Amino acid sequence: MYVACERLRNPSLIGKPVGVQQKGLLATASYEARALGVDKLCSLREAKQRCPSLILVNGEDLTLYRYYSRRVFNLVRSALGTSPVEKLGMDELFCDVTDMVTEHLAELKDTSPHPRGRWFSLAEVDRTTPSDNKGFWYDPSSVCPGYIIPEDIATAAADNGVTPSTEIIAASHLANHIRHLVLSQIGLGSSAGIAYNKTLAKLVGNLHKPHQQTTLTVHPGATDEYISVVRELLDPLDARKLMGFGSKVLHTLRDHVTGSVRPFTTDLAVEDRRSDTPLTVGFLRQHLTKQLFCTLLGMQNGQKLWDLLDGKDEEPVKPSPEFPLTISIEDSFDERRGILDWSGVLREIEILTNSLLRRLEIELVDGGEIEGVRTDPSPSQPPRKWQRYPSQIRLTIRGGHSREIAYNANRESRSAALPVPVFDLDVPRIERSQALIRQPLSALAKQILDKGVESKITEKYEISIINIAVTHLQITPPEKAINAYFSSETIIGESSMNTSHERSAIGVAHINGSKRARPSHASGLDFGMLRELPPDIREDVLREYGIDASELDLEEPPNKQSKSNSVSAANTGPEDIPADSPSERIPEITWNLQNRTPVSPSTSDAETSSSTEEIETGVTECELCGAVIFGWSMDAHKAYHAGS
DNA sequence: ATGGGTCCT
């Protein structure tokens, strides 16, 4: 999906081997690149070595992908009306189309046959799309578009007497139509799986990847038909392909298998499992028991996972809320960047905080967001109103760069109330960021870092990840804060005491960082950071160093690494989308039609050819600046406004 | 591993 989005921004990438880079790692690669031997998640070095022609794009900034993810989500939701649509990550959706299909089939009863086939009526897509998007024709005699499981069902239906249900056929055509909608209106290709539950839909959706869909027609009614088809499908698979079988679960199961099965078996197949062969679904079901699952994995979870081995899954499609539950931003640091003194830590936290506040304005403020992501009800007057108010802020730090730390190990987090004044859009963002550092973030960082004995000795912190999250998004505005959060005036009361405390903490860190040398001009004062501090804090720090602020010309950068440059390079740069970026194409969607009726997930990648009537039709005028723009580049143009 | 997310304990 990332490659597909990049191709919408830069069509010259179409058809070429493209890799998306995040730090030293290849986050994903186009199918062309995969054909040349490049794997997802391999190191950059390995990728370049295996495929010298690989074109790399940096994908550390997710803004573009979030934007298309939102658009696809909104498009699918609007097409499906009240049907639940659940997002899984940025590029997969589950859809429970039970009600829609049921209504469709009910309507069919009192409709006479039509030469064009059957009309499937949809919810209105949205006001920018042609009216014929309120439904589509399909030919029920074509059975299901794309691949079908079991394979012979289309041809041998008459023999078997097993024919796909009318509902799964309708769902399959619906999936096909939605995929067409996403391609034609957004320019992203996709694959889909259609089945009677989430797990099976997701599973079959991954079977035929670029731009295909797969329908598993059998209903989990415990019939012999269902059992045999699903076992044939699932048994040979690595259990990791089932949702919920993650690394811990499989490790637990493997430990049990290698420990308890080996002593009393000579089965070569079992011996194999001890080394590296994957645990298959069939092996687990045949050699383990439900009771064992419950013992090993917990009562509830064990039951659920055990049922999954038979393709049984009752998980509902949970409608994803319009706004996420948390919004977070993070950066990772290697050995070169990740050895920081206290002021370095604060500097990185400030950069991240500023990025986070920018994102909150884009995603939570109505009137300030990228057009098309959420619709603005009255373009004439900009309301600029917060749609959600996070109430907590959390700082997470992962220390250490050693190879052998387990995934997610060493992460520590602390959270605090989010000060209400961050919502004041009249205050410049950088000031609000700095206030957040002062106000809870530096204290949270201290709580996490100053517990490390080692760091106290060296005055250096070994840091590999910093993450800042806002959580508990509320619809109702918080109580109005009593001011002074941003004020440089000293006021009486608790808030001024807190502030004062934090200031002195910053000053101390500086002194320690310079090996407690005499505070002087030549000592370890970080001028770059000093300039970043709000003037009142800066004065306090200087006072601790015994420096008269008037001796310094802080407006003149001591070196050319001015702070605003570094902020821009580290975080805002990639968000500045060129106004003349060309058009689009692409991604992966997984989506799903669920339970009593079909589910489908899907994923896929860009494709090259024609995506688009809509995309290439004509010229339109930008609502914001009046520029006349080709339709296909309007998204990028608007993103340009949003990012500036 | 990256830069995100969700839910459960």
Add this chain to the structure above:
DNA sequence: AGGACCC
């Protein structure tokens, strides 16, 4: 607050 899972 951390841990498991997902992309």
